[in-house]
Amino acid sequence: MQATLTFHGAAGEVTGSCHLLEAGGRRVLLDCGLIQGGHRDEARNRDPFPFDAAAIDAVVLSHAHIDHSGRLPLLVRDGFAGPIHAHSATTDLCRIMLRDSAYLQEKDAQWENRKRERKGLKPVTPLYTAHDAEAAMGHFDPMEYGDVREVIPGVRVRLHDAGHILGSSLVEVTVGRGTKKRTLVFSGDLGRSGMPVLQDPEIIHKADRVVMEGTYGDRLHRGWEATKAELGEVLGEAVAREGNVLVPSFAVGRTQELLYLFARHFKEWGLDRWRIYLDSPMAIEATEVYGRHVGLFDPDARPLWVRLQNGALLPNLHLNRSAEESMALNDIRAGALIIAGSGMCSGGRIMHHLKHNVWRPECRVVITGFQARGTLGRALVDGAKRVRLWGETIRVKAKVHTIGGLSAHADQAGLTRWYAGFENRPPLTLVHGEEDALAALSAHLKRTLKAPVTVAARGGSIPL
Ligand SMILES: [Zn+2]
Numbered sequence: 001m002q003a004t005l006t007f008h009g010a011a012g013e014v015t016g017s018c019h020l021l022e023a024g025g026r027r028v029l030l031d032c033g034l035i036q037g038g039h040r041d042e043a044r045n046r047d048p049f050p051f052d053a054a055a056i057d058a059v060v061l062s063h064a065h066i067d068h069s070g071r072l073p074l075l076v077r078d079g080f081a082g083p084i085h086a087h088s089a090t091t092d093l094c095r096i097m098l099r100d101s102a103y104l105q106e107k108d109a110q111w112e113n114r115k116r117e118r119k120g121l122k123p124v125t126p127l128y129t130a131h132d133a134e135a136a137m138g139h140f141d142p143m144e145y146g147d148v149r150e151v152i153p154g155v156r157v158r159l160h161d162a163g164h165i166l167g168s169s170l171v172e173v174t175v176g177r178g179t180k181k182r183t184l185v186f187s188g189d190l191g192r193s194g195m196p197v198l199q200d201p202e203i204i205h206k207a208d209r210v211v212m213e214g215t216y217g218d219r220l221h222r223g224w225e226a227t228k229a230e231l232g233e234v235l236g237e238a239v240a241r242e243g244n245v246l247v248p249s250f251a252v253g254r255t256q257e258l259l260y261l262f263a264r265h266f267k268e269w270g271l272d273r274w275r276i277y278l279d280s281p282m283a284i285e286a287t288e289v290y291g292r293h294v295g296l297f298d299p300d301a302r303p304l305w306v307r308l309q310n311g312a313l314l315p316n317l318h319l320n321r322s323a324e325e326s327m328a329l330n331d332i333r334a335g336a337l338i339i340a341g342s343g344m345c346s347g348g349r350i351m352h353h354l355k356h357n358v359w360r361p362e363c364r365v366v367i368t369g370f371q372a373r374g375t376l377g378r379a380l381v382d383g384a385k386r387v388r389l390w391g392e393t394i395r396v397k398a399k400v401h402t403i404g405g406l407s408a409h410a411d412q413a414g415l416t417r418w419y420a421g422f423e424n425r426p427p428l429t430l431v432h433g434e435e436d437a438l439a440a441l442s443a444h445l446k447r448t449l450k451a452p453v454t455v456a457a458r459g460g461s462i463p464l
Helices: 039-046 072-077 088-119 130-137 224-241 254-264 281-292 299-309 323-331 350-357 376-381 412-420 435-449
Strands: 003-009 018-023 026-030 058-060 084-087 140-143 148-152 155-161 169-175 182-186 209-213 245-248 275-278 317-319 336-340 364-367 386-389 392-395 399-402 428-431 453-455 461-463
Touching: 026 148, 026 155, 026 169, 058 148, 072 088, 072 130, 084 088, 088 130, 088 140, 088 281, 209 412, 224 364, 245 350, 254 275, 254 281, 254 299, 275 281, 281 299, 323 336, 323 350, 336 350, 350 386, 350 392, 364 376, 376 386, 376 399, 412 435, 428 435, 435 453
Parallel strands: 026 058, 058 084, 084 140, 182 209, 209 428, 245 336, 245 364, 275 317, 275 336, 364 399, 428 453
Antiparallel strands: 003 018, 003 461, 018 026, 148 155, 155 169, 169 182, 386 392
């Protein structure tokens, strides 16, 4: 059985993961993610798919992050009628995330239309609506790690734990049977070994082809112990400055990790001196989903999480669901530690908190995740002296700390170790990384493992 894989997204960039597998005249899509970043990048989400959505037979989704799942509502609206195979936890998280993504799209369009009306321009429609997101959820077909599904005739899929966020999966695709059998392993986003909360990424020993992400292909994360010390230090120093601390955070994954760490190091980090606000209805819901899947956690992390979930830890944690509760934070000058989205400061409640705090020298912004080019978060990391928020120019006087060691992505060493697990050194294609990161990773893998590695080009194909 002939099969090819074509890279339609996250090729030479970090977001918009989308790869098309064709075999025996049928089609399976691996991921269908939203492009995130600056306005020009995000405008590409409105471009038609480079394939006929109605001709796709099935989707396999590696994990719930929106840059992997966020265009599913569009795919369904454009005529996709098949199942979306995903881990049960991914399914639970997507219910929250796709709904939220639709809400943001609708709000963006509303905002834009108010401006357009004043200028006498025609209104725009949202990229997709809550109704579209709901329709996409109707296609999910949940599975567990280790389950095998025949997704199209002759093509079977099995999920393994990728250790990146809850439910994140390495996708093992087998085409054909017996001696003609060929196996492709797609890493999705690869997590890190030895991190709190989740289990380590599974090592797979054999494949005929590997497609691997390379977000941090040119970097080494700080060690875990050093990272914890750094975070504790930043929080300790922030207390002395008597300002607020803003933590832009991804609602899924990073937020739960932070809550876990805060609970675990509560006294040591002086967290009893703060009022901690989880100012994100989506993060609150995602935290509840984590609680329903404690069985997927690292065994060491389970008891503490159960106590955290029961309210026995973090007595000063406030869960802000309503907009009123969020707005009330605008008046607080000191002592508030606010966790809010979006993780790259490209929207959401964190924008309001930045507006009210980032011009104060006593404020601290703690960046704990990847910041894509073109986002406000990236500008802060890069040392911007001023930022634009709702048409207003605001000085940046706050101190911005980047805690790189909390990343949920494997670094160069982690990626190398995971690929080295394939004993037969199969041909490797790199996706999901900025150009420089993938070039550095590629050179490193060639030098250290003599890996037959190439970097995916957008629209390029490989045979399987
Ligand atoms: Zn991810």
